[in-house]
Amino acid sequence: MTVDAVLDTAAGVCLIAGALLSLAAGIALVRFPDVLSRMHAAAKPQVLGLLLVLLGCALRLRTGVDITTLVLVGMFQLATAPVAAHMVGRAAYPHDDxxxxxxxxxxxxxxxxxxxxNRAGAAETPSSVGAPGRDAQPPA
Amino acid sequence: MTTPPRAPLTRRVRWRNRAVAVTGLVTVWVLLWGTFTWANVISGLAVAAVLLVVFPLPPVTFAGRIRPVPLARFLARFLWDLVVASAQVAWLAVRFGHTPRGAIIAVRLRVNTDLNLTLTAEALSLVPGSLILEADRGTGTLYVHVIGVRTLDEVERFRRGVRELEERIVAAVGSGEELRRLRDPDPTGPPEPVDLEGAPT
Incomplete structure (x- = not known):
């Protein structure tokens, strides 16, 4: 068995595992009861699935230019997925969903x-806001 | 309760922040082009300089230094956690006749800096069972949604897990002073849940 064959096999395993994880994320999106649980599905198996797919691609392509791009995709995915999940969760929180x-x-x-x-109190007596509480930061 | 007033940044600190930002931007630029040549590095420097002038970054001061061994430990644990988290959510998804229960907890971090808050929140969203819902910068409190917990004991264990994660991050990139604060936490502030109103039902 040559090195190429080994790498190709590893790439195939990574690609299939990544695809399965993405499938699991999809199933979780449909089956979970509310928004917050669904965001778990969007944040975790999806990210790992994508990383595995990227790894599979890198093992298959084996050229420097492609690999650096894949590294960037993975980095940005790791950096942005939690932020996106946070924003959705934050928007969803006070609602009935x-x-x-x-x-x-x-x-x-x-x-x-x-x-x-705090906000109601501040609206009534604007002069008494002198002592900002720990929640005094403006609500976004 | 209040955060210590932050001293205005000195010129040296500001230049160091800029240097870190430029290094990061140039790295991304070179990775985008895919080959390391001097032309890429120089054009990257030019682009980074323009970016920093046109879109000045908020001053996130990196006060600590990078310690390779704790950093490697953090990364290894993080990757492992990511795998466990994915397996857990996948298992919850395909399990029949079971509705996962959750909880929202407040965890007060001991090191209240923007960088630590951000890194902990990011890592937290990718490790098993947790999702960041809200961050309170004033008190350094993270509000975390936890999935797949059944009892309040598990919730408490999870709270400890968050603080251990913070410890690993500070050990990897924090400054010496932050490490000290981890070891003997601020005696004035309540170390544990700031928020008792939403207490267990």
Missing amino acids: IRRDLLLTDELAGRLDRVRA
């Missing part, structure tokens, strides 16, 4: 209530 009955504990609700109370 979230199955609160499935949450064991929700420590963000208290903070949101405080932010709202």
Whole structure:
């Protein structure tokens, strides 16, 4: 068995594993109960699946120019997928799409209530804002 | 409770920040072209300079230094966690007759810098079971959605896991002062959940 054949086999394994993980991410998207759980599916198996596909491509192509591009794709995917998931989760949070009955504990609700109370208080007595609380940062 | 006031950046720190940014941008540029030639490096330097003038980056100061061994440990653990996380979500997805339960927890980080907050949040979203929902920069608190937990004990274990992740990151890229703060945390602030209103039901 030559080196080429070994590399090709490894590439094939990586590609298939990556495709299966992406499939699992797709299934999870359909089956999970609410937005937040779905974002887990979009953030993790999908990223690893893509990394495996990239690795498979790199093993198959074996040229410097292609590999650097693949490295960049992987880097940016790692950097941006969590941010995208964060933004979606943040936009979704105060809405009814979230199955609160499935949450064991929700420590963000208290903070949101405080932010709202702060905002209401600030609107009523604008002069008493002198002591900014720890939630005084402007709500985005 | 309050964060220490941040001193204005000195000229030297600002130049160092710029140097780090230029290095990163040139690396991306060279990788995009795919070959390391002097023409690529010089054109990359020009592009980076223009970018930094036109779109000045927010001052994220990299105060620490890179320690190779903890960094390697962090990366190895991170890759392993990514595999475990993917397997876990895939398993949850294909399992029949089971609705995964979750929890939203607040974790207060001990090192409240922008860089640490960002790195921890990014890594957290890719490791098993967690997804970053909201970050409070003022107190350095991350609000994390956890999937696949069944009991409150597991939630607490998860909280410890987040703090261990922070430790690994600070050990890899943090400054000596940050490391010290990890070892003996600030006695004035509550070390554990800042938020008790949303307490366990």
